[in-house]
Amino acid sequence: MFNFMADINHTDSAREMFKPLSDLGILSEVAVFTIVITLYSGSRKAESALKVYHHMIASGVKPVSYTYTQLTCVLSTDFSKAKYLRYAKKFFLEALDKGMKLKRTPFWNVMKAIAYREPLEKFKEFLEQLKAKGFILHDNGFYYKEAYLAEARETLKMYAHLVHNHTVDVDVRSYFYMKSAFPDHIQKLSNKMYTALIVDGNFHKAIEFSKEIEETHIEPMVVIHTSVIKAYLKFSKTKGALEAYLAMLAAGVAPNSVTYTVLIKGLSANPDFIGDAKKYLLEMMDKGKRPNAATITAVIEGFAKQEDKAAEEEGKEFVRVMMDKGFVPNVKAMMEVLRGRPTAVIRRAMSVVLSTLKQ
Missing domain, CATH: 1.25.40.10 (Tetratricopeptide repeat domain)
Structure with a gap:
């Protein structure tokens, strides 16, 4: 003791x-x-x-x-x-x-x-x-x-809700209960989001994010909501993550590029939600947020893993839509992301992208 x-x-x-x-x-x-x-x-x-x-x-x-x-x-x-x-x-x-x-x-x-x-x-x-x-x-x-x-008060109320409200998934509640034992965990989440914005090249957004915290001394609600989405995905509860994202929108909190990255990569990992992953990646681009190579690759890989001709064609159509929006996939960066994946998955993913780029 x-x-x-x-x-x-x-x-x-x-x-x-x-x-x-x-x-x-x-x-x-x-x-x-x-x-x-x-x-x-x-x-x-x-x-x-x-x-x-x-x-x-x-x-x-x-x-x-x-x-x-x-x-x-x-x-x-x-x-x-x-x-x-x-x-x-x-x-x-x-x-x-x-x-x-x-x-x-x-x-x-x-x-x-x-x-x-x-x-x-x-x-x-x-x-x-x-x-x-x-x-x-x-x-x-x-x-x-x-x-x-x-x-x-609203920020603290949200954290208390995550720990004590029984409508929240039990694993997620336990996760945030453990995290709440460390008073600086909120600040760490903000620091991680700021760093992620910088790494993805969203320098101006990172500065805005930092200035908001400096002005108010309050962690933006987007940090908390994004951490909730991430918590659901940690426990492989994809549906819960998607519902958490929709709850975020209903609360009037706008997602940033980090939120989209977490959500899209999580949805892409579950074949039942690949359609949602595609939807939110396009939504991300429509809002002027540039996805990083890992996010793009996650969706393409999701199509490739299905080992289905129809899925492959859907993936090609998806790449064409991206290109129409002015986004050309970086093949070299995608290959780096796919490093270590099964050869068959890499081949199918690259086929989807390269065959579309050649058209």
């Missing part, structure tokens, strides 16, 4: 909790209570963790910062009862009143729970309470500007 706390940068809390009776080889009472609360937190049993805490207080044992961390986390991530969020906020503020320094994870969990369950006014109110108690938001990754708090 001590090593685990040290590994996640809770070294001071670990020393505080384990030092008192360490010379006797006996755990302190606060350590015992906190370990039990931590176990209940790990198994997402908020009611049990809350009962242990009340028993701890009734026994005259004072909680330490790590006690509050674990208690706040389990209460703010259990949406089964409204009282849990009230307790989570109460304990977070109580810890601050006692001069304790809580880490980023419980802070983010509470903020996501408020964003999901309460109106914007309550979201702003809690932030003001934190500021009044000297909690430095910037040190905890909360850089949102006052003018964009409504948008910030």
